[in-house]
Amino acid sequence: MSEAVFISDVPVEPWVLPSRGVVGMACLICAEAAIFIIFVVAYIYYIGKSISGPTPHDVLELPVLTTICLLSSSFTVHLAVVNLERSKRALCSLWLAGTVLLGAIFLAGTAMEWNDLIYRHGLTIRTNLFGTTFYSLVGLHASHVVIGLLMLSLALIFSLNGSMTHMHAAKLNVLSLYWHFVDAVWVVVFLVVYVLGR
Amino acid sequence: MATQTPEIEILNQSTPTEPRHPWLEVLHGWVTTVDHKKIGLMYIGYALLFLVIAGVEALLMRVQLAIPNNTFVSPQVFNRLFTMHGTTMVFFVGMPILFGFGNYLIPLMIGARDMAFPRLNAFSFWISAFGGLLLYFSFLGGDGLYGAGNAPDVGWFAYAPLTSRVFSPGHSTDYWTLAVLLSGVGSVGTALNIIATAICMRCPGMKMSRLPLLVWLYIVTSGLALIIVSPLTAAQIMLMLDRYAGAHFFDTQAGGSAVLWMHFFWIFGHPEVYVLVLPAFAFANEIIPVFSRKAIFGYPAMVAASVGIGFISLSVWAHHMFTVGLGAGANTFFTLATMVIAVPTGIKIFNWLATLWGGRIHFTVAMMFAVGFLFQFLIAGLTGIMLSVSPLDWQLSGSYFVVAHFHYVLVGAILFMIFSAFYYWYPKMSGRMLSEKIGKWHFWLFLIGFHLTFDFMHVPGILGMPRRVYTYEADRGWMIWNVIVSSGAIFQTIGTLLFVYNMIRAYFKGPIAGADPWDAWTLEWATSSPPPDYNFETIPTIRSRRPLWDLKHPEDPDSNYEF
Amino acid sequence: MSQVTNIFAPAATPAHAIFHLSLLVLGITSCIFLVVSGLLLYALIRFRNRASATSDPQEPAQIYGSNQIELSWTVIPVLIVVMLFLATARIIFSTENAPKPSDALDITVIGHQFWWEYRYPKLGVVTANELHIPTGDAAHPIPSYLTMSSADTDHSFWVPRLAGKMDLIPNKINTMWIDPLEPGLFLGQCGQYCGTQHAKMLIRVYADRPAQFAAWVAHQLQPAAQDPAAAEGQAVFLRNACISCHTVAGTTAAGRFGPDLTHVGGRDTIASGSVPNTAANLRAFVDNPAHFKPGALMPEMHLNAHDLDAVAAYLTTLK
């Protein structure tokens, strides 16, 4: 085998490849986005098609405060990543805790909203098409928030007990991508459910 | 010079002798493995098992349909048979076998030691496998073990509102939804893994423009799978909410829409058929050049055409809904979008033709199956074009013509190419050669059976025979055609049995293959057969699309010609 | 070869239009097939590995591509597609957007598991499973407009010799039209899987000459026959649950779950075309509907032999 030809060739270029974590997360986000698109399409398709009440206009209120909380948690998680990269672990923990708190407030807001809808307005998933599409779309998003919060809480624990170092910044970054995605989806859900659909 | 390691190493040509473990340990090794090759083989074995099961279901249907007013099976059982046959073939044969080959081949072809996420890989396999078992558990579940148990009977696209609690009481439809949902999760996991592997695990020198075409096509397939399996998952979640939580997504009584389900299903369902066929194209892209002894013609065009097919296929789904009453405007749009697919697909056909042209064609069994694929895919594509002419589809939709069209692709193109892939890569996977003689018998029997069955299946469609009927009227003149169609299935069965026999025989008695039995050009042939756990002792560095060509023809390396 | 449901034996305008279009499509696709498979065959034979060549280790010349050639086999298919598309679009619009003449006959078609309900709203006629429409000719077609929906699952109305199929979908109204150009019986069947007995949801369309059609309508408008000889059967019928699912005009039976039986005796077949309408078949069907049609939604009524005979006799009098 004449390897000479192989070796004498051009010098080997530096060989850098994209990060698996980021590519994998990007793929996951594509897939998740497709799920949300279907639910959003179903929501839009059924706006105003319910045979009986209540209508969104009767019962929905703009969740302004919780929306602000959720959106600002994108900044806090970003700051946590930045600080971890710079090995500022305490700050990282702080920002992570802030993120978890903001997310939890959002969830609490959703819980209160649902409580109100179910017990005061009698709107359940069985009531009409609005109930069906509303609970499934908002619920799907909320379940993603829950998953994100669980992961972030884990990260927070690792950060507090010191097992997460700046070596893990790339991983935390991948997680933060997911969190940004969950936020971005909320913007869409907010616009469709509370602005367009009301 | 001496500091450099040799970049491609042909390892020792003989099979490494493995120490024999007690069977429990072997089993344990397979169950817990995260090695891409073992997972790939498990995918393939699992798919083959289901191919035989779903094939037997097809045989039972063909017995029932051979003569009019037959009472071999009851209407209830027949409906379960075609539902299980279609669902199994698409979700538990097509998908896993293609993912299996992808899993096995992609890391080898890009000079990597494993997939990007080995544990996700194992998870994806097991969850899909569980989905298949769940689907078949339905035969036992529910009302118990009589007739066809409680197997789903709503057809593989399960149109609403037939799937609602009202029209489908019991749990048969729940088995279907859950099984498909689980297999979908596995598919998304594997698709993600394949993309991440192909992008992030390439060996030095393997630029995107040097990826073997197979890997390119798997990227497209996986990208497509990522975007389309999720809508199906979403639709299944909605269906489950309807059935369990009393939601009304597809409840026509509460103002819900049956057509919405059709849209959601076919947004998945149409691209899905390209997810299935692109890997078949991928095999053809490797096998045809090697046995023509020529480089693939028009590599950039092939990549562009595949990506093009991927994109266009996302916009044609409503050609399955021409008879739903979407209106003239929508029908016109989807007619055009569907026809446009002929252009990139044509590019592929012509490029394969040009690859053959001027070559030196070796008719090994792998190549014979590939040639069968070329002709049959051409015909299948042309009947597809007939169906895309929506007025003609108003006649033919839901008839046996459609059944003939899609079996021409699914069997004539995809299954043929899968067989071809087996003859080509089996030596790599097992270290032993399949018998070419038995292979030729397999090929001819299957070819004859295929044409008897599926050529003549077009005719009853034209004569007005709808699909999914458990029996038919004697006075319509359909019987003679159905007899021929059913008789073809016998040849296919014998062919398939020979194939299975060939594989088992070769595993024990086949001649030793050596690293590179076909004198091929891609990296998987640079390591021993079967490859060691770590694939390559040293990670290779490459300079062109055909690294082994460069190695074998140092005077005229490919890198001089790439564009 | 039987011509009864052949799509290539059209007998109405929409089916004719499709037939002519299909000839064009068949022509084009056959040409493509002949050319491409001819080239393939030639390549396979001409460039096969010959015995003499085996001894020669040289590889054939490596050709990596050619922009001109590749461009040409992109452009030619594009042109073919444009042509096919234009021809198709014409037929789509001329069929789906055809102006509806004011004298067109309106018919409402409702699909049921597993039978067909036909209503003529302007004429006041209700019938089942056997559709009667007037016949025109090429100079004066008399179109019948079908407004279609479903009472349960999806179905599809397909009579190949008259027109392509159109689905009947719950909660959705579809329309189509047919204008048979020659009198006769046109067969078809449900074209969309709708449940257990999708296979036996057969369609019979009787294209009558206008005078014949008018006579049929006049007859349908009469209330059900009251044959004194069948009074006992009528009593059995009215006493049993039959009336909760079936209508017999002029009696207390006004159910709508099953086919209208007012003139069932005048139909050629029962159970939506499954079996000929004879007294024996009627009796057997009422005794056990699953006998002809396992999975049909009419339950077994458990009448004794005497009542069965009486009911069957009564039903045959409902001409």
Ligand code: HEA
């Ligand atoms: C892998 C599978 C596969 C593939 C590749 C295809 C490919 C195509 N299919 Fe097929 N199809 C199915 C699997 C597949 N199909 C299945 C499973 C169903 C039924 C599902 C069900 O109902 O259960 C179906 C149903 C189906 C329908 C709906 C029928 C109905 O139910 O009413 C239509 C209608 O347009 C259609 C069209 C096409 C077209 C236009 C292509 C094109 O991609 C073909 C393109 C290829 C060529 C045209 C040949 C090569 C090109 C040239 C040589 C260039 C020159 C040619 C021209 C210019 C025309 N298919």
Ligand code: HEA
């Ligand atoms: C990859 C996909 C795939 C494959 C390979 C096949 C393969 C075959 N299919 Fe299938 N088919 C579908 C996908 C596929 N099909 C789909 C999606 C549907 C639609 C379902 C629906 O409408 O919902 C369908 C529907 C369908 C129908 C229509 C049913 C109906 O509408 O009523 C028919 C009827 O003839 C049929 C026949 C066959 C036959 C004869 C084969 C043969 O090629 C099979 C050959 C294989 C074998 C014969 C197995 C070999 C068996 C052994 C080795 C074991 C031998 C042991 C014993 C004899 C005991 N198929």
Ligand code: CUA
């Ligand atoms: Cu009605 Cu099929």
Ligand SMILES: [Cu+2]
């Ligand atoms: Cu399609």
